[in-house]
Amino acid sequence: MRIATWNVNSVRTRLDQVCTWLQRQQPEVLCLQETKVADDLFPQEAFRELGYEVAISGQKAYNGVAIVSRLPLEDVQVGFVPLLPSDPEAMQLGEQKRVLSARIEGLRILNLYVPNGSSLRSDKYTYKLQWLQCLHRYLEVQERQGEPLVMVGDFNIAPEDRDIHDPERLSGGIMASDAERSALRTLLGERLTDVFRLFEPESGHWSWWDYRSGGWETGRGWRIDHIYLERDLLERASGCVIHREQRGNPQPSDHAPVVVNLAWPPEDGDDDDPLEDL
Secondary structure, eight states, rough: OOOEEOOOOTTHHHHHHHHHHHHOOSSEEEEEEEOOOOOGGHHHHHHHHHTEEEEEEEOOOOOOEEESSSSSOEEESSSSTOOOOTTTTTHHHHHSSEEEEETTTTTTEEEEEEEOOOOTTTTHHHHHHHHHHHHHHHHHHHHHHHHOEEEEEEEEEEEOOGGOOHHHHHHHHTTTTTHHHHHHHHHHTEEEEEEEHOOSSSSOOOOBTTTTTHHHHHHOOOOOOOOEEEEEGGGEEEEEEGGGGGSSSOOSSSSSSEEEEEEOOOOOOOOOOGGGGG
């Protein structure tokens, strides 16, 4: 199974690019962020014509997430509330459309668009840290349900200095502050691993290039789009790649797709089936 994540920065603006990429790459699952469209205007038919079904959670002009799948989507869950019905913050933090999950071939695929935070002095930064704490509580409940997890999305966090083109200048600032990085490490715990780093340990691999600073033209990027696998799935991963060439398209998203290859579902008689250990 090939699972991809891509912040498309408006699915309607980038629809032709996304459909062309789907036709060429043929992933089983594509998780989209920043779709920027209300559900009733989401271009579902374009994806159906390519053999994909869609789960969506959107809002006009901002945010929005979608899961596009060639495989059946089961038990689709929107926001934090399905797993945190009594959490006093879950409803409020879920008003922005940033969380969507579905069960696909026995995997729980969780698609996230983490808040940016704007600046360290902004109320949006406080909101981001609260949001990450809520995600941590959400993941604790999800783990108890026993479904193997693939967590993907635009995390708006560079986990380490090697994930930024200029760490000396940018570390400690927004998307690379100690509090953001610590919150991310806490919610990952020992359960979830950044699968890209199993295959590409060096710096210089970016998934986002800022429009405003000419990031693409000057090679100044960040790696903020991630795919996390829980421990029992890691040995099933055979590669994780950033499709950076998409950032060179005319009128591109400022993000590139990230794709993981996963040996899933387990074959009959597979002694390493991680479901047996959960």
